[in-house]
Amino acid sequence: MLCLQNPDRMLFSRDHRILVTGASSGIGRAIALRCNALGATVIANGREENRLREAREQAANAEAFALEALDLTSDMEALPKWVTRLRERYGKLGGFVHAAGLGLTAPLLMYNLEEAGKLFDIHVHAPMLLAKGFADRRNTIGKGAAMLFMGSSGAVIPQRAKLVYASAKGAQITAARCLAKELAPRGIRVNSISPALVETPMLEGFRTMLGEESFTAEKEQYPFGLGQPEDVAALACFLLSEESRWITGQNIIMDGGRY
Amino acid sequence: MDNAAFLAMLQEAFQRGEPLAMDMPLAEIPEWDSLTAMLTLALAKQHFGRNLKLADFKKTVLVKDLHALLTES
């Protein structure tokens, strides 16, 4: 896909550097690959180096696909400094996508602090501390920079057994909207995408828990079928690019008609 | 907090590469915007126990005025 407003050029230039968390799998991987194919330099993060290497093997421009393995919840206070080190290594960042995440399907009776804490760490605390590092003037290009958070339609449409996951996503989406207000004067845009079910490894866990019969019934609620990671990646690239320069503070739901 | 430590603290808050000096006009510091002003309010509370308002900054012209505002008892 070329730039819509200027069809002679790619959507991103090579010196547009985008940090993508969750780039080793599913939605994050699809976003990282698409940004890379559309010209950007991608800094790909996940916990497992070998899964990141697999992602790079699929990259259109492997030389512009850097790997930075790190467990984002192991030392969250250090995350802003980690972003500074990335800037020192690669140059100022123009984009940040937080697609790292964990799923959880558990009813109220199974609520426990440790599990809830893990979800809030990866969906709220880690991304906000990464955002803190990204928004630092010394680390970001400023005007033209964009952040993108992977929310969930579950944060907007309540579902049984999703209270922890949905409330963590809800907190993330609200935080993103606050950030959008805060960072607009510096020319940084902030948006969220909230997908319904997308076929990724995360969905497999949900499918196993639900059982085949209930999963098939759920799938039938989608007039346009379940989402593919590439569907989310297409919107993500648009929101990261200058094509969407008038859009900030939004949470865009993608659900293939299941609402 | 001595002047050097104050300037270093402010430089970090302003997320600025170059050092600051006491006689710099705030209006000429590109990093001095509404967000850094809010951050400075938080610093005033955290480091000096001062409860300031954004309006208090209207009186500040130079970095040293900011220093005086934050540190005066």
Ligand SMILES: NC(=O)c1ccc[n+]([C@@H]2O[C@H](COP(=O)([O-])OP(=O)(O)OC[C@H]3O[C@@H](n4cnc5c(N)ncnc54)[C@H](OP(=O)(O)O)[C@@H]3O)[C@@H](O)[C@H]2O)c1
């Ligand atoms: N799939 C869906 O139906 C769906 C729907 C709505 C929203 N979402 C959201 O979309 C995002 C991506 O989901 P997905 O379906 O693509 O999941 P996925 O395939 O399971 O991928 C999750 C990614 O997060 C990374 N990750 C998890 N914990 C991490 C940590 N502590 N530090 C660093 N990386 C970590 C994983 O890295 P490793 O490879 O190292 O494990 C992996 O790259 C998540 O936030 C999810 O909640 C998904």
